[in-house]
Amino acid sequence: MALHQDNQPRGTPPLFPELAGNPKAHIAALRSKEKTAGQEWTEFKSNFRACDLLGKLTVIFACTIVFFCLAAIGAILGAVLQFPAALIVGISFLIRAMVT
Numbered sequence: 001m002a003l004h005q006d007n008q009p010r011g012t013p014p015l016f017p018e019l020a021g022n023p024k025a026h027i028a029a030l031r032s033k034e035k036t037a038g039q040e041w042t043e044f045k046s047n048f049r050a051c052d053l054l055g056k057l058t059v060i061f062a063c064t065i066v067f068f069c070l071a072a073i074g075a076i077l078g079a080v081l082q083f084p085a086a087l088i089v090g091i092s093f094l095i096r097a098m099v100t
Contacts, residue, residue, distance in 0.1 A: 067097035 074090025 064097060067093055071097055 071090050071094035074093055076090075078088070078090050
């Protein structure tokens, strides 16, 4: 059985067709596609700006939920256990959540 350049039987496609021809030309093409650090940073900044507003809204929403949960826990501890410090903490968290 005759084998061609990639040690495969004739008539079968090469295992890595991009390397089948001139490997040096392929490596040069890959290097030309590589981005410099400055190009990657510019692309990152533009993508970050695009999702910056959505990220801020998500953080504000998550913080609001956390404050309301802490206020509820503090209010429950204050009402059920009649523990004045927990009641004060619960009310302060509730006020802080309403203000922000």
